[in-house]
Amino acid sequence: MHENKSPLVDNLHDRRFTTLLSLQNPHTRSHTGLYLIEGIRHVARAVEHGARIQSVFTDPSRLTNPFGQKLARRLRKSGLPGVRLSPLLYRDLTLAADPQGIGAVVQQQWATLSSLKPARNGLWLGVESIESPGNLGTIIRTAEATGVNGIFMLGSDLDPHDPACVRASMGSLFSQMLMRCTHQEFREWARSGGVVTVASSPTGLVDYKSLRYRWPTVLLVGNEKRGLSEQSLEISDYLVRIPMCGRCDSINVAVATGVLLFEMEYQRRNN
């Protein structure tokens, strides 16, 4: 069976390793349109959702889980290129506290606004300048759980393929439609499709619970410290706020997004 094994790479300077490592860099990700995933759950969900996997890397010494081993065999048999990495090199590729011994290079998938038809009863999310990739990944995970139809990345500074974001998304990245666009493009898409834009803001006048989300809706959320930009607030139809107790003026942006999306999804399901 040895002839079926992927080649072993244990040299720090091997091009097959340095190519993988270079995908930790945002510029290389942007330039190549590729990104890294790691862990059995992530790779399995990528396969399940038909993500465009380019190659696979494993560390057989860590890949002790039978389901993970089966997954690795299945991917090898499918003809995907793969390498086996030494434990030290594998370790360098992942942020995980407990690496699972299987990872992959995946092609980024971006949808265009013109391909996106605003469905009746649709729910979308728009994110702007989220600073922590962990927060962005948690938001993408919540978007899947609430049946969001697609996520707009407003502006050019958000990188949903950052390793910490990919990790926090727990595999939800593969099932989501992602669109990168300017505020102007977003505005035109929403207006032309009759989609109502709801912005989350501590200065919002409307309690999020008092609004009836009867129309196709897109929720906009912004930066952890600064909130949404003036530009985003201007293109919004409603500014909603989550009422807070005591002297508390804010909550974590991923928690706020969750509270709002679950309310919108509940109303959609029950109205």
Place this chain on the structure above:
Amino acid sequence: MHENKSPLVDNLHDRRFTTLLSLQNPHTRSHTGLYLIEGIRHVARAVEHGARIQSVFTDPSRLTNPFGQKLARRLRKSGLPGVRLSPLLYRDLTLAADPQGIGAVVQQQWATLSSLKPARNGLWLGVESIESPGNLGTIIRTAEATGVNGIFMLGSDLDPHDPACVRASMGSLFSQMLMRCTHQEFREWARSGGVVTVASSPTGLVDYKSLRYRWPTVLLVGNEKRGLSEQSLEISDYLVRIPMCGRCDSINVAVATGVLLFEMEYQRRNN
């Protein structure tokens, strides 16, 4: 005015510095009952809530914000012991990407169960085995925003004074009543006070929205991967679940806690 300045410490081996640094260690925190906070917002909120500040440390080269400088002067004038640290030493004390030049040593405050009277209409939170200190801090921040009366730390493995937890709590730690207890003690407190225990679980039979939270209620949330222990599920009166779309089986624990607490708080405010 020089006689009023705190002593400058720039030697890595200075006891005043090593004592501060030792509080990054969970055993030292547990042994001394002290912990570190950093940043203008954190120190200001500690003062505001009457937290027991033991000493202050500053890095004058970073403390450029006028409000922060005023805060440092006010604390020095109040007679609190303080040191000025060299930029390099200060940097070692904080996890912040952008340290603000003022921090403090604060005494932990733990409430006892016997001192905690279950109020009519009360809302509490119980947490068990949360692995990520960032998640725990985000949960504590959400608890303040939803007016939670106090947080039970079930078991001995949770450390709300971990620097990453303190940081994510954004100052909410000082306004919260924290209780450390066993499951048995918690159960007795809830039963004797007529407090209903609601556990969050993906296997829960009750949709969290369908329950009417009419009674004094405590919400229990558990570990990121394993959820709540058998022991916690057994002492719970209701197991509620957050319904999810598609094939999604879970969301981040801090997001789930936020969704549940904001629903409970809303019902409390409107029923």
